[in-house]
Amino acid sequence: MxxxxxxxxxxxxxxxxxxxxxxxxxxxxxxxxxxxxxxxxxxxxxxxxxxxxxxxxxxxxxxxxxxxxxxxxxxxxxxxxxxxxxxxxxxxxxxxxxxxxxxxxxxxxxxxxxxxxxxxxxxxKTMVGYNYIKNPAFTHAQQLIADGAIGDIVHFRGWVDEDYQADPKQPWTWRAKIADAGLGALGDLGCHLVSMAYGIVGPIDSLIADMQTVHKTRPLADGTGDAVVENEDTASALVRFSCGAQGSLSTSRSAWGRKNRLAWEVHGTKGMICFDQERMNELYLYRNQGSVGTQGFTKILTGPEQSPYAAFCPAPGHQLGFNDLKVIEAASFLRAIAGAGPAHPNFDDALEFEKVIHAVAASAQAGTRVSI
Incomplete structure (x- = not known):
């Protein structure tokens, strides 16, 4: 080519x-x-x-x-x-x-x-920057679920928290203005969690939600006064998936101490899997096997066996980083352009993710369950 x-x-x-x-x-x-x-x-x-x-x-x-x-x-x-x-x-x-x-x-x-x-x-061809779902640990979790490692999925619980807006003295920026940013924590962080929920459990049918603006105003950077924060700092939703599973999603940009805690756990009839982006090279698997005294979580450390980790490093435990996920994303886009399968997530995929965060906002504003 x-x-x-x-x-x-x-x-x-x-x-x-x-x-x-x-x-x-x-x-x-x-x-x-x-x-x-x-x-x-x-x-x-x-x-x-x-x-x-x-x-x-x-x-x-x-x-x-x-x-x-x-x-x-x-x-x-x-x-x-x-x-x-x-x-x-x-x-x-x-x-x-x-x-x-x-x-x-x-x-x-x-x-x-x-x-x-x-x-x-x-x-x-199109691609949208949801690079967390390109993590070899995440795709390995998808494979474990497809292989039946934890049985039928019954519940998903996820949260994505950062603290870049936790300090009330943090100056006002375009991210606080609906005309420039749109949604707040949902548009910046929550959509990433939705992309993971989709990849693990599948589409969401309906939800009921609430949200809040923690700091109603923020000081202008030039010191001339305060400006209104027009969008949400936190949001939470109870969701129902198309497969019949239930779950919860929560996001905050005002969570002191959290830097990129994009975390989730998925529960099945035979076990569960846990993941936390702050420890992005680790996956925890629990299987209901053996006697109670021998059961426990298995830590799976990402390595060459979880593709495409080996393209970066031949040895396990050396770990990938955020920018490496972007390389994986760019590679999948270039391959799609060359004709090697569809790009994912493309604009159609991203639209489905973003329908969910807008449904969260709509439900919170109306105080009712919203179908997607």
Missing amino acids: RELGIGLIGTGFMGKTHALAFGSVRAVMGDVPPIRLALLCDTPLQKAQVMADQFGFAEATDDWRALVNDPSVDIVSVTTPNHLHHEMVLAAIAAGKHVYCEKPLSLTLEAAQEMADAATKAGV
């Missing part, structure tokens, strides 16, 4: 993860199409030029429209604030580009649906 040109819009936290992933994906995986870091976009132009040099991109621009229409670009990575995704993605699709967009797709389900429909109509 011919070389694919990468165009990156945005150089913040997620922009850097995309650059690192594309910069190393062929060296790590080997079986992906050749790529070229063609064009990077940020503002002002001087910043774009500095970051292009740092990230290894051939050229820089401060005009994202020029990037999506550049003939040297085949794949557009969109890593900008949430409210910019919709316009940029639709323009990239109209230009015939494959699109790798960070979550959430957009601020509303209507906009996200438009993006998914446009991609389907254009026949381009």
